[in-house]
Amino acid sequence: MQHIIDRFISYVTIDTESDPNSETTPSSKKQWDLAHKLVAELKAIGMKEVTIDENAYIMATLPSNVEHEVPVIGFISHFDTTPDFTGANVKPQIIENYDGKDIVLNAEQNIILSPSYFKDLLQYKGQTLITTDGTTLLGADDKAGITEIVTAMEFLIKNPEIKHGKIRVGFTPDEEIGRGAHLFDVEKFGADWAYTMDGSQIGELEYENFNxxxxxxxxxxxxxxxxxxxxxxxxxxxxxxxxxxxxxxxxxxxxxxxxxxxxxxxxxxxxxxxxxxxxxxxxxxxxxxxxxxxxxxxxxxxxxxxxxxxxxxxxxxxxxxxxYYNMKEKVEPVFHIVKIAEKAMKEIGIKPIIKPIRGGTDGCQLSYKGLPCPNIFAGGHNFHGKYEYVPVESMQKAVEVIVKIAELTAEKK
CATH class of the missing domain: 3.30.70.360 (Alpha-Beta Plaits)
Known part of the structure; x- marks a missing residue:
């Protein structure tokens, strides 16, 4: 658990707020700070073909460890945070063994994260929560997703007895301002399909979104x-x-x-x-x-x-x-990719919550660019504001889902 906490905090304390008024990609220079860190980290854990292009799109490969032919799958997250609320000087707070009561985020400003208003908190009683200090957002959207993908790849590298096919990972800038997939090179990525780790509460699995x-x-x-x-x-x-x-x-x-x-x-x-x-x-x-x-x-x-x-x-x-458009049109013809994720969740004891996204992800645009891309939970709640939090146990389960999807995809048919 501490390994995930440390990795996540190392990401969210780097300001990566995107700028809708900028014409560059990435839209803010500070996104490069985390992008370069991620490249170094992917290389350090043993990923292959680690690349970053002139627009900060990151890709890397975990080679297959099976001899039979397996589809190439991908996992994608974005490293920018929304301009709706400041992401500068994030000071995460760790709440161990949450007791189900009000959490004082900031006593001086009387900012309270309360289950009387945010009822989802109660389902995480007894777990470890990471919150804001009430003055910034947290950045779990989508640095929780990045944490989970990197941790899952590291786990698979350290446990080669777990069989999997070729896995591609991708990290994008500017998703929060609707440009995350604009310059994503689907052909270079080379996956048959992918999953964005960009959903909210544990169990979410989404293949429909707004137009x-x-x-x-x-x-x-x-x-x-x-x-x-x-x-x-x-x-x-x-x-x-x-x-x-x-x-x-x-x-x-x-x-x-x-x-x-x-x-x-x-x-x-x-x-x-x-x-x-x-x-x-x-x-x-x-x-x-x-x-x-x-x-x-x-x-x-x-x-x-x-x-x-x-x-x-x-x-x-x-x-x-x-x-962007509703990805349902592009995912339904290859619906087995949703079924694989659903089965992965069930096999590790998670009840899938299959519902439409009231928003969009990189996967919406990527699906229309030829890379079908359902969305899986990353674990966070109350994105884009000071009440944002993420249960560490949800991030751990997301890591397990990634690993299990890799296993299921590699099974001989």
Whole structure:
């Protein structure tokens, strides 16, 4: 257990926050700090063909130790952390033998991790938890996944009696800003299929995810002295507010679950002359995904029609960009790869939780690039914020799942 704790902490204490405003890959220079450390560590544990390219994509090989032909499988995680909350100066706290009560993350700021609010905590009573100190995120998303992959490879290298085929591992930058798979060389990786270790609670196994798009709507206005503004001023901020009010009130993240899609306003900036609304669009159904995009276009058309005579031009401009699609379409034809992971979990005493991802992983895009890639739990909870934590026992079980998948894939048929 201590080995996993030490490895995990050595990763999360390196700041790797990605930057959505950067055009480079990786988007932040500090991601290189962990990338170089991982390359050195992979070489140190005995992995072969360890490479890192000019964009910080890392790949390595564990050669097969069986003579018969075995599919090449892969395991993938990302090393960046979200820009939603700071990942600088992470100070992990280790809670041994968790008693099921409130955890004081930061006494000075009265930041409490409480099972009365985060009920999942109670299932880890008696286990060892790693939490934040209440001032940063933890980075279990997805440094827990990296910890598990490296530890599993090290275990297989030290225990050659466990039979496995060729295994490829890959670590990516910028997943948190939707670019993790953009420059991933699937042909170079050379796996028949792979698994991202990027899920949450123990047992999660996912092969469905949202179809996703981002939208930016710019509202124009006319600034006139407020004392003489009647019939002349157009306040773009009020237009933006009116637009938001016309979005379906029950189709937002905090009011949906399961397969239910949503619109999510992520940012507003503005002045009288110009305001911008940013939002994301999510739906598991391709049909409903298209319908949501159409709804926004129609809504903006109504704004333009209403104000065209007064403004003299389009008062609202909408731009929608697709981000990723539901991997289900690419995974279902090779569904045995999900069954292998499911069987691996059952054989080591884990009840699989097969459910749709209310989000996305590198595996979504990789599946559409020709590398079918379901998602497996990494163990963490409350990602992207100060209440993030991970049970060490869940990370240990994830390591066992990786090892068992390797074993099952290598069995003679």
């Amino acid at each position: 996703a798009a981002g939208a930016k709507i710019t509202f124009k206005g006319k600034s006139v002295h407020p004392g003489y503004a009647k019939g002349k001023m157009i306040n773009s901020m009020l237009l933006a507010s009116k637009f938001i009010s016309k979005l379906p009130k029950d189709e937002i993240p905090e009011a949906t679950k399961g397969y239910e899609g949503f619109f999510h306003v992520t940012g507003i900036t503005g002045s009288i002359e110009e305001s911008t609304v940013s939002l994301i669009i999510r739906d598991h159904s391709k049909k409903l995904f298209k319908k949501r995009k159409y709804f926004l276009h129609e809504l903006i058309s109504k704004f333009n029609k209403k104000y065209r005579k007064q403004f003299g031009d389009e008062i609202a401009i909408i731009e929608i960009k697709d981000q």
